[in-house]
Amino acid sequence: MADLLLEALHDQDIDWLVTAGRQRTLSEDAVLVQQGQLVGDIYIVLSGQLTSAVIDDQESVLGRAFSALSGNASLEHVLFPLTDGDIFGEISVLHNSRSPMVVKAESASTVLAVPQAQLQAKLAKDLEFASRLYRVIATLLLDRYEFLLDKFIYRRGLQLAAMRDGPVIFGELFDSDVDWMINHGLVVQLASDERLIQSGRPADTFYIVLQGLLSTSITGGKSAVLAQIFSQVATPDPSEAELGREVARSAQGEVAGETTLIDSRLSKFAVSAIEPSVLLAIPRRELSIKLQQDSGMATRFYRVLTILLSERLTSLINRLGYGRASYQVGQSLSPEIHYEDELDLELIDHLAVGGARFEWMLKRLKVDPS
Secondary structure (H helix, E strand, C coil), rough: HHHHHHCCCCCCHHHHHHHHHEEEEECCEEEEEEECEEEEEEEEEEEEEEEEEEEECCCHHHHHHHHHHHHHCCCCCEEEEEEECEEEEEEHHHCCCCCEEEEEEEECCCEEEHHHHHHHHHHCCCCHHHHHHHHHHHHHHHHHHHHHHCCCCCCCCCCCCCCCCCCHHHHHCCCCCCCHHHHHHHEEEEEEEEEECCCCCEECEEEEEECCCCEEEEEEHHHHHHHHHHHHHHCCCCCHHCCCEEEEEEECCCCCCCHCCCCCCCCCCCEECCEEEEEEEEEHHHHHHHHHHHHHHHHHHHHHHHHHHHHHHHHHHHHCCCCCCCCCCCCCCCCCCCCCCCCCCCHHHHHHHHHHHHHHHHHHHCCCCC
8 A cells, every 4th residue: 555655646745744744653452543533633554554443332232143143252343454555534534523443553553643634724725635645545445445345245234325425426526527527428328227337347437327226236256256257258148147246326416437536447346227227427538637637626526536435434334333323213312412424514505505516417418307
């Protein structure tokens, strides 16, 4: 991961991070971030190795049952390692939130802690720096998301609920961004069960769901992907090929093929239509050129990807930890308690703008919103 950080960021970016941050030395087994703790810094691993883990909700029936069945009395599940060049605490650059996991030193380690307030001010002021950093973070989040799906692909109940991220996505973008997508995209229609993206193949298009519902599935490991690809020699119709395990669904206003904006890796996900769907398809090449030329739009796009991947990763970690929200249906809300799925009131206007912007896109494209 050190290579990714050094290749993606410029010298002046790294100089700023060094100046703004402070080094922290951790002894073996030292805890840096507690699960459920508000994250106030973003961390970069300089040396050593840390590990992340999720602790099951000890009050959850599911958590206790899984602990008993697995013989894991500590209710702790190791997630992924963090080594030189890794970044975590990315939640702090998006919004004030609590860590879904505990992070501790596996060996003596050194990290650079950059305060949230200083970094957010820098990101708002320097759009080129922001686009580069958001892209690095999005790449790391995608790596972790794929790693955990591979690791826990056979865990029951792994499928994530629909994120319903449409208002978030369009709330982050500008009218000019949406206008560019409308002018450079093509409206395409999918029949039920029609394949949109094949795992193990390069994805060359970014999609926005205008109408309908998509299913995202993942196959287990490289060998499974290889077998799936070659099985289609005997099964020319991609709709007949094995999709793998469904892990998520994308509804109106959400996106697919978003990894095309991060790098040219082969897709580990297969995407198909659950019902007749209408999509806006934007070629990766055109979008990549636009993002290279327009640092403002690039910043907003890579920030959107960071938000999406952070939400998906957090949702997956919460599923693995059998966490539960503090709020129960029928219970009165308390101003003294932070509820896990509580909306920040300051974001409501932002979401309303996003919803209105998406409706405007549908009207421009003459797509029935129903």
